[in-house]
Amino acid sequence: AKGLVRTYEVRQGMFGRATPVRAVDGIDLKVMPGETLGIVGESGSGKSTLGRMLLGIDPPQEGQALFEGKPMPKLATPEWRALRAKMQFVYQDPLAALDRRLTISEQIGEPLAIHNLVPKPHRETRVAELMSAVGLRPDQAGRYPHELSGGQRQRAVIARALASRPKLLVCDEPVSALDVSIQAQVVNMLRDLQEKNHIAMVFISHDLKVVRNIADRVAVMYLGRIVEEASSDVIFKTPLHPYTKALVSSVPVPGKLLQGRVILQGEPPNPANRPSGCAFHPRCPLAADICRTSVPQLLSVADGRTAACHMVTRAEASVAA
Numbered sequence: 001a002k003g004l005v006r007t008y009e010v011r012q013g014m015f016g017r018a019t020p021v022r023a024v025d026g027i028d029l030k031v032m033p034g035e036t037l038g039i040v041g042e043s044g045s046g047k048s049t050l051g052r053m054l055l056g057i058d059p060p061q062e063g064q065a066l067f068e069g070k071p072m073p074k075l076a077t078p079e080w081r082a083l084r085a086k087m088q089f090v091y092q093d094p095l096a097a098l099d100r101r102l103t104i105s106e107q108i109g110e111p112l113a114i115h116n117l118v119p120k121p122h123r124e125t126r127v128a129e130l131m132s133a134v135g136l137r138p139d140q141a142g143r144y145p146h147e148l149s150g151g152q153r154q155r156a157v158i159a160r161a162l163a164s165r166p167k168l169l170v171c172d173e174p175v176s177a178l179d180v181s182i183q184a185q186v187v188n189m190l191r192d193l194q195e196k197n198h199i200a201m202v203f204i205s206h207d208l209k210v211v212r213n214i215a216d217r218v219a220v221m222y223l224g225r226i227v228e229e230a231s232s233d234v235i236f237k238t239p240l241h242p243y244t245k246a247l248v249s250s251v252p253v254p255g256k257l258l259q260g261r262v263i264l265q266g267e268p269p270n271p272a273n274r275p276s277g278c279a280f281h282p283r284c285p286l287a288a289d290i291c292r293t294s295v296p297q298l299l300s301v302a303d304g305r306t307a308a309c310h311m312v313t314r315a316e317a318s319v320a321a
């Protein structure tokens with residue numbers, strides 16, 4: 001994906017003028033086969049919009065989403081539909097993704113029939129394989145969505161998404177609606193399936209504990225922009241951007257005292273009210289004059305990471321000098 005931009009019109013107040021809001025503002029991203037890219041940020045950071053843009057569901061107004069090196073076709077065109085089998089998404093609410101009138105095995109079998117992926121006589125076997133791959137029992141095949149738990153429903157959604165052997169899987173808060181006790185199970189299962197099938201996965205979440213568990217690389221978003229991107233190890237061990245530092249320090253590590261905890265202050269990000277300069281400056285403990293007037297660019301710094309912060313860039317420059 002290159003230079004993705006997406007704006008929405010937002011009306012403020014009853015008679016307010018429509019103001020274009022940049023939900024996603026110039027983002028460059030790449031996900032390789034077999035790799036999981038975590039996208040983190042608070043709500044309002046534009047991560048869900050970005051996820052939809054990667055699949056061509058929300059076309060960018062500027063820039064271009066590419067899939068296997070080719071521009072993403074327009075939504076709902078035959079070219080786009082032909083790619084749909086290869087690109088799948090999993091959202092937060094499995095009940096909304098499933099058809100209440102179909103049994104679990106019918107839902108999972110549907111893509112096999114629609115895309116004519118498996119000849120009819122073999123479909124039942126493939127459905128059974130998929131169910132077992134996501135940890136559903138054979139006796140659950142005839143159940144309807146409302147007869148399953150939330151975790152089982154999300155397993156069924158994942159099995160359905162994997163039925164067409166996707167190359168790209170975009171998961172938007174896939175476990176946020178589930179009981180904390182089963183979140184880890186579903187995340188571990190997703191990670192295993194992604195590795196085994198060499199899928200490129202984009203995993204969107206506000207929950208850093210979950211992302212840490214699954215992502216190879218992490219992009220941190222704030223008000224429609226990436227502020228830091230690095231391998232998961234680097235981001236969690238040595239966050240550089242003040243916003244990443246605050247997010248990471250708010251995640252408790254079992255058996256460790258919170259050291260150097262940075263508390264996020266001020267208003268959460270509001271896309272309709274983007275602060276000047278660095279959008280994070282009203283909440284940033286390091287904000288200086290330059291931060292209010294000049295937008296920091298996302299630049300490569302050490303450890304194969306990129307960061308958008310005047311202070312980070314300055315520190316790097318003094319190390320290099």
Ligand code: SF4
Nearest residue numbers: 278281284291309310
């Ligand atoms: Fe903070 Fe300034 Fe860096 Fe923005 S550019 S994160 S305000 S130090």
Ligand code: MG
Nearest residue numbers: 043047048173
């Ligand atoms: Mg969201």
